[in-house]
Amino acid sequence: MTKRRSKRHTPEQIVRKLRDAEAMLNAGKTIGEVCQQLGGSEPTYHRWQTQYGGMKAEEAKRLKELEQENGRLKRLLAEAELDKAMLKEIAGGKLVSPSRKRQAVQHLQDTYDVSERRACQLLNQPRSSQRYQSEPPDDEPALLKQILDLVRRHPRFGYRRIGRMIQADGWKVNLKRIYRLWRREGLKVPRKQKKKRALGTGANACHLRRAERKNHVWCWDFIFDRTETGTTLKWLSVLDEYTRECLVLKVDRHITSEDVINVLAELFKTHGVPEHIRSDNGSEFVAQAIREWLKQIGVETLYIEPASPWENGYAESFHSRVRDEFMNCEIFENLRSARKQTDSWKEFYNEVRPHSSLGYLTPRQFSQQCISSSRTPSAFQRYTADTQLLS
CATH class of the missing domain: 3.30.420.10 (Ribonuclease H-like superfamily/Ribonuclease H)
Structure with a gap:
């Protein structure tokens, strides 16, 4: 035996049924008879009376619209707060390159369980760029191995000096590529705070009597x-x-x-x-x-x-x-x-x-x-x- 699904009434229908029920009660019928006539139970009647009693059909319809609008605004507010939280999460660095945006989109998906579409829209990242898989050159593993080897031997050298040393070894590579690999591997030379000193007044200072040639x-x-x-x-x-x-x-x-x-x-x-x-x-x-x-x-x-x-x-x-x-x-x-x-x-x-x-x-x-x-x-x-x- 299949279970009958309860009929869902609109606010206007509920207000009309309450109006009919009030008329039947005034005619001397009992609540049981009224509920049987209207096709509902007594608890449902009392719930309708509490929620819509004394309203007209237009007022009930307006109340329903206001409830729907309120729900929609709550959802928008929740989405805005979520977007705000996600933007705060990735506010620590500049997202100027597609690779950095790809990492940020993946981080938002893993952390906030949002869709790829929404994360890409938030960061203004095309989905085609998000799904792009770069193919590194064949010589990149060997080049990266040599960079890391030089960095281990000379930890105080920056990417420019490391790049010049690699070029001196015969590699035909520009400094932009060295810098990209440098950043990708998280290599960094700690910066030292420069102390400001007052210039000396001695006549023999190196900035006053400069060397002009070898053995000068x-x-x-x-x-x-x-x-x-x-x-x-x-x-x-x-x-x-x-x-x-x-x-x-x-x-x-x-x-x-x-x-x-x-x-x-x-x-x-x-x-x-x-x-x-x-x-x-x-x-x-x-x-x-x-x-x-x-x-x-x-x-x-x-x-x-x-x-x-x-x-x-x-x-x-x-x-x-x-x-x-x-x-x-x-x-x-x-x-x-x-x-x-x-x-x-x-x-x-x-x-x-x-x-x-x-x-x-x-x-x-x-x-x-x-x-x-x-x-x-x-x-x-x-x-x-x-x-x-x-x-």
Whole structure:
């Protein structure tokens, strides 16, 4: 036996039935007889009386329309609140590329259980673009493998320097593609907060007396670190400000003014005599022995303003690279291992590492392109010959 479905009445029909029921009751019929005559039960009659009693058909129809409109507005409000919540969810980054929008659409579908159509409409993403599957080039896995290998070996290099190194290895790839892979893999070099410093007023500052050619101005300074056991290590660096070439990077427990003279003597033999040499006012550099020795050779000393390291900017910049890319990445077991590691990094810096200020050439490549304009080392040779005769 099939179950009969109850007939659904419109508000107008309910109001008419209530009107008829009221007339029957006034005629002396009971509620049971009225409900049987109208084809309904007593609970239904009382519910209708509570909801629509005293209304006219037009008023009941208007009430029904208002209820429907209220329901529609509630649904719209709920959808607007959902859209607002979804937009807040993805407000953390810029959605300017189709790939970023594809990721955002998929995230909204997984998080809020909405359809692809609605998520695409919210982000103004064509559904054809959402369903597009890119086909990477055949050489992309090998290229990505080399990028990651270089990043592991040089964690402080950005995508431009990594790209130049890859191009130097024979890859025909532009930096835009390197940057796309860089971003896709989430690679990033942490940015350091730049500290603002006041400019020095010393006449020998590097921004006032600039190097104009190779062997025009050298700069030197010291940098310190420790071995694994806590013993102090001291590095002496000498840099050609024009070519950015590291001429020497000597490490020892202690470096005296006599050691500095010996290092300079070797450099003058192999690289020629510079016109100027810039340094701070450290005790090793202002020592009377060094000043007199350089004066006899004919090298002008450029001492910067005290407590103004920015005036020796090339040395400070080089030391920041040494600290960031070498000392912070290596553990020095002892002096012997420190010397070996220092020689290896110095060769890498001069011959392999691209330098951004040199058009991403290495300092050695740039130095070979430059015509050395250093003075003939006759003064140094005469001084060496004189000291040998006196001895």
